[in-house]
Amino acid sequence: MVQEEYRGTRQWSRNRQAIAIVVWISFLTAAIGTMIFFALFDPVDLSGIIDENLEIGRDAGYAAGFFFFWILTAICSAVTAWLVRTAPKRDAQNRR
Amino acid sequence: MSTERDERRAQGAPMFASAEKIYPREMKGRFASLSRLATLILLGLFYAVPWLLWDDRQAFLFDLPARKFYLLGLTLWPQDFPYLALLLIIAALSLFFFTALLGRVWCGFACPQTVWTEAFIWMEQWTEGTRSQRMKLDKAPWGWNKLRRKGSKQLLWLTFSLWTGFTFVSYFTPVRVLGPELLTLTAGNWAIFWTVFYGFATYGNAGYMREQVCKYMCPYARFQSAMFDKDTLIISYDERRGEPRGGRKRSADPRALGLGDCIDCKVCVQVCPTGIDIRDGLQYDCIACAACIDACDSVMDRMKYPRGLVRYSTEQSMQGGDSRVLRPRVFVYATLLLVLCAGLITSMATRTPIILDIIRDRNSLYRELPDGLIENIYTVKIVNQRNIARSFHLSVDGIAGIKLDGIPAVVIVDGGSVLSLPVRARAHRDDAYGIMGITFGVADVDDASLAITADSRFLGPTP
Numbered sequence: 001m002v003q004e005e006y007r008g009t010r011q012w013s014r015n016r017q018a019i020a021i022v023v024w025i026s027f028l029t030a031a032i033g034t035m036i037f038f039a040l041f042d043p044v045d046l047s048g049i050i051d052e053n054l055e056i057g058r059d060a061g062y063a064a065g066f067f068f069f070w071i072l073t074a075i076c077s078a079v080t081a082w083l084v085r086t087a088p089k090r091d092a093q094n095r096r
Numbered sequence: 097m098s099t100e101r102d103e104r105r106a107q108g109a110p111m112f113a114s115a116e117k118i119y120p121r122e123m124k125g126r127f128a129s130l131s132r133l134a135t136l137i138l139l140g141l142f143y144a145v146p147w148l149l150w151d152d153r154q155a156f157l158f159d160l161p162a163r164k165f166y167l168l169g170l171t172l173w174p175q176d177f178p179y180l181a182l183l184l185i186i187a188a189l190s191l192f193f194f195t196a197l198l199g200r201v202w203c204g205f206a207c208p209q210t211v212w213t214e215a216f217i218w219m220e221q222w223t224e225g226t227r228s229q230r231m232k233l234d235k236a237p238w239g240w241n242k243l244r245r246k247g248s249k250q251l252l253w254l255t256f257s258l259w260t261g262f263t264f265v266s267y268f269t270p271v272r273v274l275g276p277e278l279l280t281l282t283a284g285n286w287a288i289f290w291t292v293f294y295g296f297a298t299y300g301n302a303g304y305m306r307e308q309v310c311k312y313m314c315p316y317a318r319f320q321s322a323m324f325d326k327d328t329l330i331i332s333y334d335e336r337r338g339e340p341r342g343g344r345k346r347s348a349d350p351r352a353l354g355l356g357d358c359i360d361c362k363v364c365v366q367v368c369p370t371g372i373d374i375r376d377g378l379q380y381d382c383i384a385c386a387a388c389i390d391a392c393d394s395v396m397d398r399m400k401y402p403r404g405l406v407r408y409s410t411e412q413s414m415q416g417g418d419s420r421v422l423r424p425r426v427f428v429y430a431t432l433l434l435v436l437c438a439g440l441i442t443s444m445a446t447r448t449p450i451i452l453d454i455i456r457d458r459n460s461l462y463r464e465l466p467d468g469l470i471e472n473i474y475t476v477k478i479v480n481q482r483n484i485a486r487s488f489h490l491s492v493d494g495i496a497g498i499k500l501d502g503i504p505a506v507v508i509v510d511g512g513s514v515l516s517l518p519v520r521a522r523a524h525r526d527d528a529y530g531i532m533g534i535t536f537g538v539a540d541v542d543d544a545s546l547a548i549t550a551d552s553r554f555l556g557p558t559p
Contacts, residue, residue: 017312020305024313039177042163058161059286 018081026073033069038062118307120217121227121366125390134205135214143263146271151483158268164512170444171481171512175451182440189436191316193429195323197421199330200384203317209309210383212260212302213369216253223249227366253303254295261295307370311381321380326412327419331384333358333375333406334414341375346399357401364388364406374406450488451479454536454552462555469522470556471501476517478538480509487541490519494534495554498523506541521554528556 012020043061056064148155150168157166165172165180172179191202203210224230224245236242265287266274277283278291301309310317324330338358344350350357358375365373367387372379374388392406410419457473465471480486487506492498501520509515521534534554540546 012308012312020308020313024309025315035180036177039174039180042174058163059284062160063286063289 022074022077022081026070026077029073030066030069034066038065118371119227119230120369122221123367123387123390125393127386128390131205131385135211138211139215146263146266154270157270160268171483173481179444186436189429189433192323193433195320196328196425196429199328200320203383204385209301212298213306216302219252220249223252253299257295257299260298261291264294265290310370310383317380325425327410327423329408329410330378331374331386331389332409332414338405357405359399361395363391363395367391448548449481450538450546450548452538452548452550453477454550456552468525470525470528471520471522472554474519474521474552476519478509478515480511480513483511485510488538489541491537492521492534495523495532496527528554530558531555
């Protein structure tokens with residue numbers, strides 16, 4: 001009543017919620033993953049393994065690692081959200 | 097109430113019907129002062145800490161390029177990662193502990209989302225005015241006044257966001273180097289990128305997304321109820337005292353009108369940053385900021401009713417029972433917390449500030465020397481975690497007569513650095529055959545208690 005009127009259109013649509021959740025949660029998991037990964041491996045050592053002539057600094061290594069993790073976790077998150085949301089309707093109705 | 101009527105008149109429309117966003121109303125009171133204090137202290141710490149010095153270097157610096165963390169006098173290396181993990185577990189457990197005890201105090205007073213949102217709302221109030229002024233301004237057509245007010249708000253927000261981004265990056269890059277570099281635009285690309293990235297995240301989160309982050313994106317907001325029980329402190333509306341709600345004159349006796357103490361002024365709803373009605377009961381959107389308590393108390397004062405129609409309470413006491421602070425759940429969290437803290441402190445206090453790594457040369461098995469000796473080659477890595485240079489004796493043991501060749505009697509490792517030393521170990525072929533275990537040791541020349549060993553293997557001919 002009061003609440004509904006007051007909130008107006010400020011509630012997020014389902015799509016917007018889903019996007020925000022995917023982006024944020026994948027960001028958090030990517031941050032944790034990056035932290036653990038680079039505590040164990042030094043990006044400078046890694047660049048030598050991939051290609052001996054490749055010379056990237058630690059700054060760039062960390063950033064590349066973080067975005068790699070973020071893209072990966074975001075894909076995982078997004079596909080999960082999408083599959084959960086697009087499950088067959090009939091199935092959802094029979095669920096208890 | 098007069099303010100409400102004024103507002104209606106000012107808008108010339110029913111009060112909430114056309115509201116498209118939440119305009120939290122400014123509120124004075126005990127909890128508003130507390131939250132202002134918390135915001136000032138926490139933000140003050142965040143912005144000031146990078147500038148603190150400790151022995152000519154930044155007191156708190158997570159030097160990622162050098163892979164070393166400085167915390168006051170302590171230097172942490174990547175090998176110390178378990179400490180960091182333990183620290184994070186302790187932080188999570190503390191959150192559980194305080195949630196069980198005090199409900200969502202974290203959300204209301206300490207969460208960065210809340211703290212920065214509060215700071216952004218202050219800036220909004222300085223430039224755009226009070227709640228009703230802001231609503232009016234948003235409805236007004238674009239003109240000089242609107243442009244000036246909105247423009248100065250954006251200017252404040254953007255400057256503050258960029259400063260926030262800069263401060264964030266300066267936890268990882270020395271602030272006294274980064275500051276001038278950013279001002280003269282000579283900073284590295286990544287420093288600029290992360291400053292803008294973090295600044296933009298602050299701007300979006302605290303300026304626009306605000307309570308939506310708590311409602312839709314925060315995992316803690318969803319699972320905090322698992323830590324709740326009947327004795328957890330929550331903000332609640334005293335339904336038995338307040339209902340039936342309804343408007344009345346200040347002079348009227350509510351009992352004679354058959355009314356409860358709630359005058360249905362809706363101020364508690366207007367002040368709510370997440371736009372809920374606390375009178376509907378406990379909701380997971382409630383971030384326990386206690387703005388509604390201040391709001392209701394001020395109304396109760398004006399009505400000359402006792403305070404506390406909306407108050408911090410527990411489900412137990414709302415139902416007429418007695419709340420217990422000490423209960424199994426609290427004990428379990430507290431014990432776990434104590435054990436982990438004690439573990440962390442002991443292990444950090446007793447940690448040896450030297451690390452010894454032995455890497456056996458993988459390219460050769462062994463070499464036979466003319467005088468009947470067998471030689472194996474190793475790389476010895478000595479990490480000195482102290483900040484001053486130290487001298488070490490290097491030794492090896494495990495095979496009769498085994499000796500190290502080609503190393504100085506004393507090796508010096510600079511403070512906070514790693515020494516990589518190629519080492520040849522030699523033993524007579526009568527003593528060394530097959531695969532044998534050996535033990536390397538380093539001992540501090542000046543301090544006998546500083547010693548550490550590491551195991552490796554010595555290969556010899558098959559007997």
